Amino acid sequence: MQYNHTEIEKKWQKYWEENQTFKASNSSKKPKYYVLDMFPYPSGAGLHVGHPLGYIASDIYARYKRHKGFNVLHPQGYDSFGLPAEQYAIQTGQHPAKTTEENIKTYRRQLDRVGFSFDWSREVRTSNPEYYKWTQWIFIQLFNSWYNKDSDKAEDISTLEKIFKKDGNTAVNAVCDEEIKSFSSDEWKAFSKAAQEEILLQYRLTYLSDTEVNWCPKLGTVLANDEIINGVSERGGHPVVRKKMRQWSMRISAYAQRLLDGLETIDWPQPLKDSQTNWIGKSVGAMVSFQVDVKSKDSASEVKLTYKELEALKELRANLSKAEISLWNEIKNKKGASKFRKKYTIGSFLVDYVCLAKNLIVEFSGKEDEAERAVFFNKEGFNVIRFSNEEVLQNVVKVVSEINFAIQFPKVQKTESKKNVTSIASSRAELRGEKSDKIDVFTTRPDTIFGVSFLTLAPEHELVSKITTDTQKAAVEAYISATAKRSERDRMADVKTISGAFTGAYAVHPFTGKQIPIWIGDYVLANYGTGAVMAVPCGDQRDYDFAKHFDISIPNIFEGVDISEAAHSDKDGTVIANSDFLSGLKYKKALKLAIFELEKKGAGYGKVNYRLRDAVFSRQRYWGEPFPVYYKDGMPQMIDEKHLPIVLPEVEKYLPTEDGKPPLGNATEWAWDSRAKKVVSNDKLKNKTVYPLELNTMPGWAGSSYYFNRYMDPHNENEIASKENLQYWQNIDLYIGGSEHATGHLLYARFWQKFLFDKGIVPVDEFAKKLINQGMILGTSAFVTVFNGSFIGKGNANNIPLLLCNSVLDIVRKNTTLFYDLWNKDTLTDSEIISNYKVEKAELDKVKNTYGTLLKAAKERGFESIEWTDKTVEVRLIHTDVSFVNASDELDLEAFKSWRTEFKDAEFLTLEDDSFKVSREVEKMSKSKYNVVNPDAICEEYGADSLRLFEMFLGPLEQAKPWKTSGISGVSSFLKKLWKLYFNGETFEVSDAEPTKDELKTLHKTIKKVEEDIENFSFNTSVSTFMIAVNELTALKCNKRAILEPFAILVSPYAPHIAEELWSLLGNKDSISTADFPVFEASHLVESTKTYPVSFNGKMRFTLELSLDLSKDEIEETVMANEKTIAQLSGREPKKVIIVPGKIINIVG
């Protein structure tokens, strides 16, 4: 009987489905094992052969574990919310749910064909309301939680309220918004409900805030950083602007340290751990404040605020009085030239509000020094308007309209103030900065503070214009404008060029009191840290280079270290010198002491900086999870969990609304009736108990951050999963997926898992014990070359394309000058060609032949000549579909011509009637490169078992490797040979005779190797082990049941269909998946002799079969007596003979 993969595979796939063979039980006496693939986004393009790679590996492992007696959970589902379906909906009006459903059908059909052992009864889809009910539920849990740093875990928000009620917020150690005002318990109780809610929102693990986002007006949505290229959107190239929007954020920063610590406990690839570590970006150090030296400035109107006073000022800004808040709420949103600042220093005065662009100061009346202030402000060119507390409280609208009037119709400034133009100018410059003239820097090396010899500010730093002296002004401005001209990209790419400018100003060293020059330089980034660094040239290479370049002093503060050539950035073993109280100390101690002294002086404080930012959780999109949130008086309210899910509403259009609201703004049925507890029509918003629902949806990573838990109990309507199931399955034992999710999905999922763990919902705080990144399968693109010199001389038909095959291409390319000259002179002799054109003699005929063919092609077409654009022949490589190319790289010309009709009449240039060969190159698999291979086609032609074996055979799982369909014939014929072992001609026939020693040896060495390979995820090598075994068994003509039955089990994880078929032919009733894995017995591999390699000076010369019973001396004796040895030595006396029994013999001499 012939091996018929189509029939067999269909039969067993049907069997598995009907018998629910791979359905996992939630309780079993067997140990559990959870194998998971990252679930796919069902795109419209379907699967290509690269996609199943990881699934095949995990499937082999899952099947292996079943054979090994585990209760295996191996589910699959779909990450079915996402942008492509939405984009398609915008273009075609098709509901994303519909296209998603269709795509899933395609995926399922393709997946089924490969014969995976998925437990489909547990399928989840993130876009199903029954599923996203739990996404919404987790969101509510996050909203109702805060992070207590003292217990180092998330706690219910009620515990926070209790503390507020009892002690206020001063003693709370929480992860929360910055700049929260402090209050006592009495104050808390006095706050309105709304005020309390506002405060709590600053502590919740998911919170609303005004976040600066990348807004693309044309696309009507927010873009992630990686969706922007060169300042425009990746798709469409539309401009992108920074815009503040009120959005939900996730307080992932609360978990920064635990996310780092957890990495130690999980078996994930090191590069992946590295990139998460990098992303979290922990740096330990200190904030240090440097005062700008006022003596170096001439202006009398300097702000002389100390660090403490500034801290106080910060507090003042945060703690506004009732009237102040009320007015601030009205004017804070003014933009552009009308922008107001609160509690701002003008000269040495602190004003309530100021609009700098309009020279307008707004103050509350009744200040003691009102007269003095008025004089100074007038002198500086400001208009001042004053209101009383009462005026503001009684009618804030009237106050605002007066302010608006003042903005629109500014009073003419007094002439006297215009006289002193420079004074005003310098004063204006001063006002541009929000901070006073104190420069904060973050440093990881406060221990090197005595090595500071200058400060560097980013050119964009707000203090730059303020502190620059008149003499340096021109230089600084020139530098800033030069920097501004360079794009961000140029600036980052060009790290080597050192550039900068001196501001002329000096700062004061917090300990020595010495003057430190302040420079600007573009090696300091405005958007990291404070945009300023304390430069320690002896300890930091960039500072060192800068100092060398500008001839700034480089004080050495390291004991016995030479810094004449480069900076010394080592920490370990370095002893600090020339550093006052730090001298003689090692790094660690110096660091601690420096921070201690800084804090004592009020000049700084210890700080741990994380690069990890809170994650924005709102998307202005349709096809995502709706929030279970409605707004009452502008405050977000959670919908009670018993009313979940809140189902995504229908909309007419999937685009943002005309007034810029997200797509859900188009929904007509999108309001929350708080009495009826359901979503109702927007018409009812007039009712007092009906409120607007949130219009944003959740991001793509929401649904994928916990799905692995849901698989444990996917149909549970009351819980995310039952306690028992969670307890039983715990977490993923083996997780396989791509490395591109390193800092997205895999970080967020760890975050949610830790949160759910804190809340006692899940039993473990890391969701995946082991993770493997499968490598990408690359396509092998095929190219034909279009010769760009055009044929001319016959009417209008000038552009008959000439296609060059691979072998001609090289000749044409190498000999362009020769061809050009041949064409024009036509009288070159062979010897001229050889000597003048560097043509190898052996190549001569080939070259001339090629030229002749080229010429013939032109003449045959009736053309007189070829137009040479240049001596350099230009050629153009175009992709051809890989399906037109056979294993020997030959192109099917007819198929190609009918595919690309513009080449219908083209000439195809080959040599000596060769077939037309394409050139090949390895590239990413993609539709546009015509190198996509569809697994369906492979299953059709070779079968799923061949596909599975071949994908594994390509190379190591983690490695990127090119796909070449031609290679599949190897595994395909292996399966045929395997099949033949069980057959005698046309009939199935196995013998019950005792197996021979050799047969047992083959079986058991295969068991050993395959078991080791699977445990090490080295699937490629076990495929070759199978091939070797089958070759050996074929040679032995083995048809013994005792060998072939266990062998079928060995093969079954890899090629399950054929294994099932053979298993049932062997007379077994149950699926082979229920069979135990064969047990390796070492006794079958014991040898009595060894074929020793005999080496001379380490080079193997011949082999010698010797008994393993021989002693070292006996071996030596035998070897030395051997005639080959004597021949090798040719009379020399060996210096030494090395004998490792059972391994090698090496003769030195």
Added chain:
RNA sequence: GCUCGAGUGGCGGAAUUGGUAGACGCGCUGGAUUCAAAAUCCAGUUCUUUCGGGAGUGUGGGUUCGAUUCCCACCUCGAGUACCA
């Protein structure tokens, strides 16, 4: 630049407590079968050679009886990251 990974035939790749380099497969060459092709089977296939042998795992050194494997320096390629103070 930094971090990590990798360099082995025409190609994918195998082999590392240091012990016969190139397993297995593709491709190629020759042969058998066939009217022919496909399929199948057999033999060969790192390079070089005066057929004895010699050289050989990116390059150059080192350790060792012995190095693809360990150490040092360098080169190339790939991935990630982007001046993180």
